[in-house]
Structures are given as structure tokens and as C-alpha cells.
Amino acid sequence: MFRFCTSSLLLLVLLGGARRGAAEQCDSGGDEFVSGSENFVLDAKDAVEDGADLLDTQVVSVDEECETLCCQDSRCNLALLEPRDGEEEDTRNCFLFNCVHKNRFVCQFVNQDGYKSYIRRSMYRRYLERASDVAPPIANAGPDVVLQPGENVTLNGSESVALHRAKISDYKWSQQSGDQNLKLEVTPAGGGASPGVRLSNLQPGSYVLKLTVTDSKGKSGHDTVTIKVLTPELSSSYCLAPLKTGPCRAAFPRWYYNTTTRSCEKFTYGGCLPNKNNFLFNEECMSACRGVTVSLTTHLFISAYCGRVWSKCVRCRPDQLTCDDGCCLDRALECDGVNQCSDGSDEKLCNKYFLLETFH
Structure with a gap:
């Protein structure tokens, strides 16, 4: 019997790090898995909310x-x-999760x-492993950002942490990739925030x-x-996708962006299989979609019928569903x-999610 939602909380296992599972090598790149300590679990209600x-x-x-x-799904x-x-x-029932949202666990x-x-x-190593006595400070560049052209953004490392009674003495930002005409302006510390960097002249x-x-101990x-x-095209996926x-x-x-009102509006999300027009905060939604209208976008990036668009069926990307016809x-x-798959397989297995009625 499926008991996933009979309790007030969905709980996942806390990880132990001392043991490894039998299938620890991933076909896609040899990424190992850590098997968790049993009986320590995750509050998935809070996790999905975040x-x-x-x-x-x-x-x-x-x-x-x-x-x-999980190994076979690069998102998991x-x-x-x-x-x-x-x-x-x-x-046993098996549930696959992506616990990282915008660069945060x-x-x-x-x-x-x-x-x-x-x-x-x-x-595990990046987000959960305990630091040793000789560990360097933990840098935190903040969550990933989605913007419209012409928007500016200021980054800061205020959530970075120095360990073992040390203090962070220096913050340095550098561009690793992207259009080299990007302008970086260092902003001074103030109001509890660390020195940051203001980005302008952002192009699509x-x-x-970095x-x-x-x-203060010289570690970085x-x-x-x-x-x-x-x-x-991406604005279509993020801002023109219908409420789901x-x-x-x-x-x-x-929050989702409504092109009719040109504003972001609140809605109730069921907890799984979202589209990209799904934001945690109103400010995040407006930064991504401010000013977007149907006339400003060329076409919906999402194809209506995979069978008609993909003349040759190939190995699908992680962000794509493989229809039964390939x-x-x-x-x-x-x-x-x-039904977007020509064989209707994109709607065939949805009943398995209907049992996830509530997390609270």
C-alpha cells in the first residue's frame, strides 16, 4: 500500500557518508553515491517549499x-x-529528488x-560533509539569477563563513565565462552586507x-x-508558459508571470513536474519576466507535438521526456x-502522482 502522504511530513534519510551503495558508479560520468544512515530523514514539505x-x-x-x-537521471x-x-x-516505493535549487541545497x-x-x-561533499579543523572558509556566492536584458544585479558573499574562529578578510569576484563586455563594479560593505559586485551591461x-x-589565517x-x-526564446519558456x-x-x-497583467501572481503549486514559469518569490519572478509580452517574444520555445518536430529520434536530453515512440x-x-507525444505517453503515467495528495 502506498503510504507516502498519510503522515503530516514526508521524510527522507539523513546521509551517513561512511557507506557506499552497490551501484555507486554512474553510467554518465562515474559519479559515486553515498548511502545514508537509516532513520535520519528529510522534511520534504519544507524542502519543496524551498x-x-x-x-x-x-x-x-x-x-x-x-x-x-537516480544515477540514470542527471537531475537527481x-x-x-x-x-x-x-x-x-x-x-518498496522509490522517490527521486533534486535537492539543489539555484545553487543551494x-x-x-x-x-x-x-x-x-x-x-x-x-x-554530499559540497553541501553536507563536515569540515575538518584545517578546513578553508566556506564561500557562498548566493543563488543563481535569471534576468531580462537591461536588468542589473548586485551579488554579495554575505553568507560565506569562516571556520575555527577565523574571520573572512577579503572577498574577490571574477568573471569565469560569458560576454566579456560585462561591467563589474565593486560595492562597499554596509548594512550587514559584505563587499559585493554590481553587474551591468548584461547581454542575453x-x-x-566566481x-x-x-x-584571517590565509586560507581561501x-x-x-x-x-x-x-x-x-527562453523568455517564452520562463514567462509565457501557462500556469501549471x-x-x-x-x-x-x-509565483507565475501573467502576460495579460504584466505582473507576477500567486498560485498554488502541487509539488511536482513544474514548468519554468514557477518562482519562489515575486521579486525573482519580476526580475526574470519584467516587461515581457507575447509581441516581444518570437515564438513559444516548447514544441507542441514531439513527433512532428523531431524528424529523427535521438537520445533525449535530461530536460526532455522520452516518449514511448522514442x-x-x-x-x-x-x-x-x-497529449503532446504522438502516442500520448506524456500523460499515461500521471496517476502515480495523484497519490501525493498533501504534505501537511
Whole structure:
């Protein structure tokens, strides 16, 4: 019996780091997995509210199958195994999550019996592994940013932390990629904020900025943040996509951009399979979509029928759904109530999400 939503909280396993699963090597690049300490779990209600994504649910007969499923999906960094429903039950429910939202690990852990999980080792080392006595400071460049052309943004490393009684003595920003005409202006510290950098002359495309912090002991740490300036095509995906609550039946406050009112409006998100017009905050939504109208965008980037667009079916990208006929479809169109795959397979398995009625 599926018991995922009978309690007030969905809980995931806290990671132990001492043990590794049998399927720890990923086919896509050899990324190892860490097996978690049992009975320490994540409050997924808070995680989804903060931007975590439930990617998929499957029934598995062997625990390692859940790890393998996560391994095969490059978006997945945490796999949860629910407790078996009785001693005689030989299968378990497996849930795949993306716990990183805009450069932050948003999953929080508590205690609960019977759960088991796996996490990608790279994620464990970056976000969860305890620092040693000789560890450098932890740099935090802040969340990734999505903007319209002409918008400016100021970055700061205020959430960076120096360890073992040291203090951060220097913040240095440098451009790693993107249009070289980007203008960087250092902003002074003040009001509790660290020295930052103001970015202007942002052109459509992607920029990566690196923050290097140095502490009073001479040790350094670094972090990166991505600034995505939307092209008209990407603006279509982020700002013209229709409101989508998704097939799950939880209730989380989110914001979407309404081109009719040219403003961002609040809606209730079900908890899984969102499209890109789904933002945690009104300010985040307006930065991404301010001024966007249908006339300013050339066309909807999302294809209506994968079978008609993809004349040759190839291996689909991680952000695409593979239809049963082998064609590729933008994942934002999965379970939206309309058959976009020529065989209707994008709507076929949506009932498995209907059981996720509420997280509270």
C-alpha cells in the first residue's frame, strides 16, 4: 500500500557518508553515491517549499534499484526508499529528488524510522560533509539569477563563513565565462552586507561569476554563481508558459508571470513536474519576466507535438521526456492534461502522482 502522504511530513534519510551503495558508479560520468544512515530523514514539505523537485516515483524490488534510477537521471541527487508495507512486502516505493535549487541545497533533515536514501557523492561533499579543523572558509556566492536584458544585479558573499574562529578578510569576484563586455563594479560593505559586485551591461546568454574568500589565517575558499540573461526564446519558456499546478496534490505558494497583467501572481503549486514559469518569490519572478509580452517574444520555445518536430529520434536530453515512440518532449509539458507525444505517453503515467495528495 502506498503510504507516502498519510503522515503530516514526508521524510527522507539523513546521509551517513561512511557507506557506499552497490551501484555507486554512474553510467554518465562515474559519479559515486553515498548511502545514508537509516532513520535520519528529510522534511520534504519544507524542502519543496524551498525549491526542491520531486522528479519521479517508482516501485523497486531491490534497494539498489532506487540508487540506479537516480544515477540514470542527471537531475537527481537524492533517492529515497520508503519503509516496506509489512514484513512480507517484497517491494518498496522509490522517490527521486533534486535537492539543489539555484545553487543551494534546500533539503533539511530530521529523524524517522524505516527510510533509506542515497545521495550523489559530489553533492554530499559540497553541501553536507563536515569540515575538518584545517578546513578553508566556506564561500557562498548566493543563488543563481535569471534576468531580462537591461536588468542589473548586485551579488554579495554575505553568507560565506569562516571556520575555527577565523574571520573572512577579503572577498574577490571574477568573471569565469560569458560576454566579456560585462561591467563589474565593486560595492562597499554596509548594512550587514559584505563587499559585493554590481553587474551591468548584461547581454542575453549565460555568465558565471566566481567568488573567492580569504580568511584571517590565509586560507581561501571559492564558489560560483550563474547569471542567466534570457533570450526571446527562453523568455517564452520562463514567462509565457501557462500556469501549471502539476499532477501532485500538495499545496505550496509560488509565483507565475501573467502576460495579460504584466505582473507576477500567486498560485498554488502541487509539488511536482513544474514548468519554468514557477518562482519562489515575486521579486525573482519580476526580475526574470519584467516587461515581457507575447509581441516581444518570437515564438513559444516548447514544441507542441514531439513527433512532428523531431524528424529523427535521438537520445533525449535530461530536460526532455522520452516518449514511448522514442521522440523527445520538453519535460514542462509532462502531465499537463494535453497529449503532446504522438502516442500520448506524456500523460499515461500521471496517476502515480495523484497519490501525493498533501504534505501537511
